[in-house]
Structure formats: C-alpha cells, structure tokens
Amino acid sequence: MKKTLIAALVGSTVLMTGCNEPEQVGIAPEKYTDSLFAVMKADRTNYTKLVVKRLGPAGAGAVKPDEHWQDIPNGTLLPAQMFRAGAEAVAEMTDDFTYSLQSIWPINKQNAPKTPMEKQGLEYIAANPGENFYGKEKLGGTTYFTAVYPDVAVSDACTTCHNDHKDSPKTDFKLGEVMGGVVIRVPLDS
Amino acid sequence: MLNASRMWLFWLVLSLAGLGYFLFIILNEGPQREQLLIGEASHGHFQIELACESCHTEAFGGQEMLQEACVSCHGDELKAAHDSHPRKKFTDPRNADLLEIIDARYCVSCHLEHQAEQTRAMGVTLPDDYCFHCHEDVGNERPSHKDLAFDSCASAGCHNYHDNRALYEDFLAEHAGEPWLKDVAALAVPETNLAQRMERVLAQHRVAPKADFSEQRGQHPEISGVWHSTSHGGAGLECAACHSGEQGKWLAKPEIEQCETCHAQESRGFLAGKHGMRLAQGLSAMSPGQSALAFDHGASHSSMSCNSCHQAHTFDTGFAATEACLGCHADDHSLAFKASPHGQLSAHGPDESGSQAEVTCATCHLPRVEDETNGGFRVEHNQNANLRPNEKMIRPVCMQCHSLEFSIDALADPALIRNNFSHAPEHHIPSVDWAKARESGN
Numbered sequence: 001m002k003k004t005l006i007a008a009l010v011g012s013t014v015l016m017t018g019c020n021e022p023e024q025v026g027i028a029p030e031k032y033t034d035s036l037f038a039v040m041k042a043d044r045t046n047y048t049k050l051v052v053k054r055l056g057p058a059g060a061g062a063v064k065p066d067e068h069w070q071d072i073p074n075g076t077l078l079p080a081q082m083f084r085a086g087a088e089a090v091a092e093m094t095d096d097f098t099y100s101l102q103s104i105w106p107i108n109k110q111n112a113p114k115t116p117m118e119k120q121g122l123e124y125i126a127a128n129p130g131e132n133f134y135g136k137e138k139l140g141g142t143t144y145f146t147a148v149y150p151d152v153a154v155s156d157a158c159t160t161c162h163n164d165h166k167d168s169p170k171t172d173f174k175l176g177e178v179m180g181g182v183v184i185r186v187p188l189d190s
Numbered sequence: 191m192l193n194a195s196r197m198w199l200f201w202l203v204l205s206l207a208g209l210g211y212f213l214f215i216i217l218n219e220g221p222q223r224e225q226l227l228i229g230e231a232s233h234g235h236f237q238i239e240l241a242c243e244s245c246h247t248e249a250f251g252g253q254e255m256l257q258e259a260c261v262s263c264h265g266d267e268l269k270a271a272h273d274s275h276p277r278k279k280f281t282d283p284r285n286a287d288l289l290e291i292i293d294a295r296y297c298v299s300c301h302l303e304h305q306a307e308q309t310r311a312m313g314v315t316l317p318d319d320y321c322f323h324c325h326e327d328v329g330n331e332r333p334s335h336k337d338l339a340f341d342s343c344a345s346a347g348c349h350n351y352h353d354n355r356a357l358y359e360d361f362l363a364e365h366a367g368e369p370w371l372k373d374v375a376a377l378a379v380p381e382t383n384l385a386q387r388m389e390r391v392l393a394q395h396r397v398a399p400k401a402d403f404s405e406q407r408g409q410h411p412e413i414s415g416v417w418h419s420t421s422h423g424g425a426g427l428e429c430a431a432c433h434s435g436e437q438g439k440w441l442a443k444p445e446i447e448q449c450e451t452c453h454a455q456e457s458r459g460f461l462a463g464k465h466g467m468r469l470a471q472g473l474s475a476m477s478p479g480q481s482a483l484a485f486d487h488g489a490s491h492s493s494m495s496c497n498s499c500h501q502a503h504t505f506d507t508g509f510a511a512t513e514a515c516l517g518c519h520a521d522d523h524s525l526a527f528k529a530s531p532h533g534q535l536s537a538h539g540p541d542e543s544g545s546q547a548e549v550t551c552a553t554c555h556l557p558r559v560e561d562e563t564n565g566g567f568r569v570e571h572n573q574n575a576n577l578r579p580n581e582k583m584i585r586p587v588c589m590q591c592h593s594l595e596f597s598i599d600a601l602a603d604p605a606l607i608r609n610n611f612s613h614a615p616e617h618h619i620p621s622v623d624w625a626k627a628r629e630s631g632n
Contacts, residue, residue, distance in 0.1 A: 068360055070272055088278040098282045109331055110324075114284045140286030166628060167331075185283055 033147035048079040103180030105170035121148030144185040151180040229304035232313040241471040260297040271353035347602025356584035362625035368593035459571030484521040511550035526610035
C-alpha cells in the first residue's frame with residue numbers, strides 16, 4: 001500500500017475559507033507521528049546500545065537486562081520493556097496520542113496485532129523494508145490516524161534474545177531485519 | 191382550586207421534609223446512615239460502609255472519582271505487587287473492543303460494591319470465568335491448558351489477576367525440585383541492632399523533657415516495678431513518653447496517636463489492615479462483635495487498638511505474636527494452630543545451640559519484612575498485606591521455610607488451611623511441573 005496522505009483531518013485546526021474548502025493549518029498527522037517516532041527510535045536505539053549493550057553482560061556487566069528485572073539485583077528493563085514503559089507513562093500523562101510495540105511474531109501474544117489496520121500495517125512494513133504505513137481506523141466510536149513504523153533489529157542482543165526465546169514464533173531474525181512495528185495513534189474526532 | 195393549592199402545599203412540605211431528613215443523615219455520621227446503603231458492602235469494606243466519604247469523596251464525581259478512591263488505599267499495594275493488569279495496560283484504543291466487555295481501566299468493573307448477592311472471592315463481582323474474554327485462545331499457546339475450565343484460572347492456585355510474583359513461569363521453573371522443607375528455617379530478626387534503632391528513633395522523635403508525672407507513678411508501683419525490664423523501659427523511656435496529652439498534661443489512656451510518634455510504619459500498617467481500618471476513617475475502633483468471622487464470645491465487645499495485642503506497659507511481643515490473636519480469633523484455622531506442626535515447633539524448646547525454632551501467628555500474618563526506610567527489618571502490621579489472595583504469602587513467608595511447589599499445593603487446599611496445615615497437601619498443583627517441562631522443551 002502506498003503512503004496515504006491524510007488531508008485536513010485535524011478538526012480543531014481546520015479553518016473554512018471563502019470557497020468553502022477546508023484549509024489545513026498546523027502540523028499534518030503523518031508529520032506529527034513521524035516526529036514522535038523519530039524521538040522514540042532515537043531513545044530506543046540509545047538505550048539498547050548505550051545502556052544495555054555497554055553496561056550489560058556484553059559490556060561492563062554492571063546491569064542485568066532481564067524480563068523479570070524487578071526480581072533480580074541490578075536488573076534493568078529489556079529494550080522492548082523500556083519502550084513499553086515509556087508508552088504506559090505517556091498514557092498516564094496524555095490521551096492526545098498513544099503508541100505501542102507490536103509484531104506479527106510476538107513473544108507475548110498480547111503484542112500481536114489486534115485490529116485489522118494493525119495487521120495490515122505490520123504486514124506492509126515487513127514486506128516493504130524502509131517504508132512506513134499510514135491509515136485511518138475507527139475504534140470504540142473514535143476515528144484515529146494510525147501510523148505503523150518498522151522496528152528494526154539494531155543490535156545482536158535483539159536477535160539473540162528473540163531467536164532463543166521459547167515463546168518466539170520466529171527464530172531466524174538477523175541484524176537489520178524488521179522484527180515488528182511501532183503503532184502510533186492520534187484521535188481525529190476531538 | 192383551594193383543594194389543589196393545599197395539595198401542592200402539602201406536597202412541597204412533604205418533599206422539603208424528606209429532603210431535609212436525608213440531608214441530615216448524609217451530613218451527620220452515625221448508624222442512621224444505614225438507610226442510605228443500597229446493599230451490604232463486601233467483606234473488604236463492610237467495616238467502613240458507613241464512612242461513605244471514604245469512597246464517595248465527592249457528590250457527583252462518577253467513575254473517575256471512585257477510581258481515585260480505590261487507588262488512594264490500594265495503589266501502593268498494587269504497585270508493590272508488580273500488578274499484572276494495571277490500568278495503563280488498557281488505555282490504548284486497540285483494547286476498545288475488549289473494554290466494551292470488561293472495562294478493565296476501572297476497579298469497579300470487577301469489584302462492584304454493595305452487591306453482596308453477586309460478590310465472590312476477593313470481592314470480585316464478575317463470573318469466575320472472566321479471564322476468557324481476553325485469553326480465550328490460551329489453549330492454542332499452551333497445550334497443557336487446553337482442557338482447563340476458565341473458572342479455574344484464579345481459583346486453582348495457578349494465577350492471580352494482580353499479583354503473580356510467586357506464580358510467573360520463570361519463577362516456577364527456577365524453584366522447581368526444591369526440598370519441601372528447607373534445612374534451616376531462618377527468619378529475619380526485626381533489627382540486627384535493636385539498640386541502634388532505638389537510639390535513632392528516639393533521636394528523631396524525643397522532644398524536650400516532659401513532665402515527671404511522679405504522682406501518677408506513685409499510684410502504680412506494680413507498673414514501675416517491672417517497667418525497666420520492658421523494651422520501652424530499657425530504652426530509657428519514662429511515663430511521659432506515652433502519657434503526655436495536650437500541653438503536656440497527663441493522658442490516662444494513650445492511643446495510636448501516641449504510639450505512632452515512634453512507631454510510624456507499624457501504625458500505618460495497622461491502620462491499613464482490618465484491625466485498624468475503622469480508626470483510619472475516623473470511626474470507632476473495630477470490635478470482633480462487628481465481624482462475621484468466628485471470634486471468642488468473651489472478646490466480642492473488645493475494641494482494636496495497639497494495646498489490644500501489645501498489652502500496655504509489658505509490651506510483650508511474644509504474647510502479641512500468638513496469644514493475643516487467639517484471645518479473639520476462634521475460627522477452625524486459629525483453634526487448630528497450637529496442635530499443628532507449626533504450633534508444636536515452639537513446644538520443642540531450644541536446640542543444642544540455643545536456637546529456638548518457632549512459628550507464631552505473626553510469623554505468617556504479620557511477618558518481618560525489609561524496612562525500606564530505615565534498613566534492617568520491620569514487622570508488617572497490615573494483617574491483610576499477604577492474606578488474600580493467599581498466594582501473596584508464598585514468597586515473603588512460606589518460601590522462607592518451604593519449597594515453592596509445597597507452598598502452592600498447601601495454599602490451594604482449603605481443607606488444609608482450615609486445619610492449619612496439620613498434614614501434607616493431598617492435591618498437587620502441576621504449574622511448576624508444566625513450567626519446568628516448557629523450559630526443557632517438552
């Protein structure tokens with residue numbers, strides 16, 4: 001699916017012109033989500049490389065990245081958990097947007113796509129490396145601008161953990177491959 | 191016309207009278223508030239059901255207001271339990287279809303109050319198979335779960351909705367195969383250096399020298415005689431430390447307000463549990479006679495305070511740990527304690543090294559836990575902190591002496607709980623076996 005340009009969908013930022021045609025002001029939805037994703041990707045990559053890789057078992061051995069990090073001395077979150085912790089913290093601060101990390105090969109089945117658009121988007125980014133997916137969907141009576149971005153294996157820690165995990169449905173991930181996707185939603189009805 | 195006017199006047203007067211009556215009830219605390227109850231409160235909240243403001247903090251707050259009330263009392267506990275289903279997991283719009291069935295963002299979706307006829311274990315007001323709505327396909331992921339009934343998820347000793355610290359798969363596998371009884375049943379001492387702690391607490395809380403109260407002291411020579419052999423007396427405390435009321439005047443009966451001056455953590459725990467929750471809401475103290483549990487008839491009218499267990503002036507923690515409990519609690523579990531293997535431990539006396547292996551009521555229900563504020567250990571005075579669901583007790587208590595498998599089996603057996611673990615568990619919960627099998631790829 002080609003990139004879809006969403007025109008004039010942000011109701012609160014739309015002004016009507018004399019020709020009765022809406023003129024969009026403010027930031028376009030895809031630019032908004034692209035920007036959010038840039039921050040997320042940068043933080044995620046930095047945590048993976050600068051903390052987990054550098055201070056974890058492959059580096060100084062000062063911290064122990066572990067799924068059950070709260071239960072072990074010096075435990076710290078896995079990169080995917082760190083990402084989700086951020087998403088949950090954001091959800092406690094605002095409902096202007098939400099985001100989640102999903103995959104069509106999830107270790108935890110709760111992170112598999114649920115909505116038809118999530119499935120469509122995750123399959124699209126897996127089949128078209130380097131491309132993003134944009135669309136609109138209605139959930140619980142609200143219309144959302146939904147963007148799906150590829151989540152790429154940036155470190156061998158990502159591939160090793162997923163390939164070796166007993167619950168992983170895919171065990172041949174390689175560095176640089178798409179392992180899942182970041183789904184960002186922006187409500188359009190408000 | 192006149193008749194109609196009189197009727198309207200009569201209606202107005204009646205309405206105002208009715209409105210005034212209910213306003214009076216709402217604004218004045220007391221037993222008359224029972225008329226406002228729309229149904230009996232659950233086991234967890236019946237003690238404070240007339241303190242309406244505890245949960246209904248605003249007149250027109252709605253669901254969010256109720257949620258805040260729940261979190262204000264239970265939030266810290268859920269956080270400490272690494273809550274498996276926190277609200278923040280459900281706020282993403284991708285869960286919208288699931289929330290239409292069970293709105294898991296709100297506590298009251300599962301724990302609806304004043305619905306006694308449909309309230310089940312743990313105050314849950316949903317049918318027991320509620321896990322089905324989100325985990326319908328668990329049988330596909332876990333062949334071992336394929337034929338299990340969804341109403342057994344939380345009732346068979348396998349899962350808790352909120353607290354799975356002792357039940358998650360990796361933990362089960364890690365502790366598989368341990369001996370049912372560990373070699374050394376070592377319990378943490380309350381404080382490695384009690385004198386140091388006393389010094390610290392006193393330094394924090396001792397105020398300017400207080401009255402001598404020698405007159406009152408002279409009236410109670412029997413207390414003065416034993417005082418210096420008690421922990422308080424040994425720490426150098428005099429009568430004024432507890433008996434000072436407003437403006438330093440003599441206070442005949444110190445209450446929790448005086449105790450918490452030095453024992454803040456213990457008081458917080460007491461007020462958060464069933465023993466002190468009425469006091470925490472500004473109501474009169476809890477009395478065994480107000481509860482539906484089985485109590486000794488002689489204790490029915492006693493009221494709960496620090497001194498109920500910690501006897502004024504002697505403050506014998508040994509008494510507080512068992513005899514104080516059994517002075518009131520007279521259910522099957524309590525009555526079976528002394529003859530149980532746990533109760534019999536103390537009857538054996540110290541071993542050759544002088545160590546005394548002992549299990550008291552408090553060992554399990556008011557356990558010693560890490561003191562995160564001051565270091566060392568403290569006694570958890572919230573008896574409910576690890577009571578329900580009882581799997582909460584596994585890690586801080588049972589596993590100090592027993593294996594995980596044995597603990598899970600024992601706590602999943604209601605008959606065994608009733609007779610106070612008087613014999614080995616008769617049923618085996620296979621969760622540890624399943625976790626071990628999956629770990630080894632079978």
